[in-house]
Amino acid sequence: MAKKNRNDQIFTPDRYVEDMLNRIGYVKNLVGKTVLENSCGQGNILVPIVNRYIKDAKIQGLSNEHIAESLSRNIIGFEVNREQKEKCIEYLDKICSSNGIKNVQWDIREEDFLTYNANEIKASFIVGNPPYITYHDMTEDERLYLREHYKVCKKGRFDYCYAFIEASINALKPDGKMIYLIPFSIFRNRYARELRNFIFDGITEVVDFTGEKVFPGITCSVAFLLYEKGKDRDKILYEKRETDEKMMIQKSHLCQDNKKWVFQKVIDGREKFGNYFDVCNSVATLLNEAFLIQPVKEDEQFFYVEEQKVEKEICLKAISTKSEKRKSEEQQYIIFPYKRKEEEIYNYKEKEFKRLYPYAYQYMRQFEKKLKDRKSDKNAQWFEYGRSQALKELWKEKLVLPMVITRQARVYRGDEGAVPYAGYFITQKKDSCYTLDDAVRILQSIEFYQYVKMVGTPTTETSYRISVDDIKQYRF
Numbered sequence: 173m174a175k176k177n178r179n180d181q182i183f184t185p186d187r188y189v190e191d192m193l194n195r196i197g198y199v200k201n202l203v204g205k206t207v208l209e210n211s212c213g214q215g216n217i218l219v220p221i222v223n224r225y226i227k228d229a230k231i232q233g234l235s236n237e238h239i240a241e242s243l244s245r246n247i248i249g250f251e252v253n254r255e256q257k258e259k260c261i262e263y264l265d266k267i268c269s270s271n272g273i274k275n276v277q278w279d280i281r282e283e284d285f286l287t288y289n290a291n292e293i294k295a296s297f298i299v300g301n302p303p304y305i306t307y308h309d310m311t312e313d314e315r316l317y318l319r320e321h322y323k324v325c326k327k328g329r330f331d332y333c334y335a336f337i338e339a340s341i342n343a344l345k346p347d348g349k350m351i352y353l354i355p356f357s358i359f360r361n362r363y364a365r366e367l368r369n370f371i372f373d374g375i376t377e378v379v380d381f382t383g384e385k386v387f388p389g390i391t392c393s394v395a396f397l398l399y400e401k402g403k404d405r406d407k408i409l410y411e412k413r414e415t416d417e418k419m420m421i422q423k424s425h426l427c428q429d430n431k432k433w434v435f436q437k438v439i440d441g442r443e444k445f446g447n448y449f450d451v452c453n454s455v456a457t458l459l460n461e462a463f464l465i466q467p468v469k470e471d472e473q474f475f476y477v478e479e480q481k482v483e484k485e486i487c488l489k490a491i492s493t494k495s496e497k498r499k500s501e502e503q504q505y506i507i508f509p510y511k512r513k514e515e516e517i518y519n520y521k522e523k524e525f526k527r528l529y530p531y532a533y534q535y536m537r538q539f540e541k542k543l544k545d546r547k548s549d550k551n552a553q554w555f556e557y558g559r560s561q562a563l564k565e566l567w568k569e570k571l572v573l574p575m576v577i578t579r580q581a582r583v584y585r586g587d588e589g590a591v592p593y594a595g596y597f598i599t600q601k602k603d604s605c606y607t608l609d610d611a612v613r614i615l616q617s618i619e620f621y622q623y624v625k626m627v628g629t630p631t632t633e634t635s636y637r638i639s640v641d642d643i644k645q646y647r648f
């Protein structure tokens with residue numbers, strides 16, 4: 173497969189390799205057991221494997237000739253990059269010669285593991301840190317090939333490493349074990365759902381390194397995934413390095429109402445946030461510059477924006493977490509090109525809109541081309557918002573909350589009729605016994621941030637992206 177230029181050669185630091193080998197039980201009685209490293213790079217994982225193998229063989233009293241022959245048969249590597257493969261063999265030879273072992277015929281193949289037909293390999297151990305390549309960075313040929321050959325890559329924007337996980341599991345002996353250093357996002361990403369189903373039966377351990385810089389200079393939350401073939405356990409050991417917490421989690425609780433996996437003990441007897449509050453995505457105009465205005469002056473009838481004016485009657489206050497942060501600045505407004513009657517929202521016909529609000533219409537005409545180029549809802553007219561989500565919910569007092577939470581959720585209040593245009597907004601459900609003041613207290617609590625860290629997708633070391641569903645599922 174032709175490769176784009178990309179950075180998929182990030183090698184595993186020693187201490188993580190040692191930890192992986194201990195966790196998978198690559199410790200003693202190793203002679204005769206096949207190990208596969210299917211993206212071995214310069215050998216950061218294979219070198220300690222060979223070290224352990226030789227030590228174990230010597231304890232068992234094997235001759236150097238016997239060890240050489242045994243290493244040739246039981247250590248298998250794959251690497252597409254010739255330079256890396258050669259470096260790897262050089263390092264492996266070095267350890268051997270320092271142990272008096274010569275003439276190992278290394279089975280390190282210069283091959284693409286995902287296209288190579290590896291049916292003959294049945295490994296006792298697979299240890300690796302496969303290449304992570306986003307869908308965006310793959311070539312079209314690679315996407316097509318993976319979609320056609322791997323169950324876990326059939327839908328959506330999969331990552332290259334998903335195919336590696338499937339291929340590795342298929343290359344295990346019936347009682348073989350695999351440990352992989354993988355992006356933590358496989359437990360959260362919607363396109364990894366098939367992968368989660370694929371690993372569900374055999375997964376026995378997850379070590380979560382979120383918040384730790386495993387690869388120097390690179391921000392990517394990673395985890396160890398331990399998979400034991402033939403062991404259909406109902407529990408999983410979850411270890412969170414940041415807090416040194418360890419817990420056994422019932423697998424059936426991993427993905428309760430939520431589609432992604434959440435590693436937490438199920439807490440009963442608490443209230444679900446979504447039972448008392450509605451949580452919505454903000455209004456999505458898909459072209460804020462055409463709708464948002466910052467008037468330089470106003471009179472009874474009009475807002476003035478540079479040389480133009482817009483009827484006040486068609487404007488509502490605009491709010492977002494950003495605009496609330498810079499409160500000192502002028503209030504922004506948003507053109508609201510809909511009619512509201514008896515709590516329902518109706519569309520204008522273009523002619524009617526033009527007749528009733530000629531200045532707003534004229535103002536928007538300058539953006540007409542860009543507005544028409546949006547990827548809007550099917551029925552949206554060019555002068556309307558790209559998505560018509562959440563419009564009915566605006567006529568309530570509300571809170572706005574960003575999609576990415578850093579350290580503590582910051583929530584801001586919005587009046588009835590104010591239009592949030594970024595982040596999420598929260599309103600009180602009818603008959604809810606909890607008020608918006610309660611919601612502020614709940615969402616700004618330390619417990620909520622701890623929950624965000626558990627369910628969110630990390631974007632930096634302290635920031636996590638959460639979804640509408642995550643907020644609704646929170647139990648307080």
Ligand SMILES: C[S@@+](CC[C@H](N)C(=O)[O-])C[C@H]1O[C@@H](n2cnc3c(N)ncnc32)[C@H](O)[C@@H]1O
Pocket residue numbers: 180181182183184210211212213214215216217250251252253256283284285286287300301302303304
């Ligand atoms: C993230 S590095 C990890 C290397 C090594 N496993 C480690 O932990 O240090 C991934 C390696 O996989 C190699 N690679 C990429 N695609 C591959 C493929 N389809 N088959 C085999 N190796 C591949 C890259 O050249 C790179 O050396």
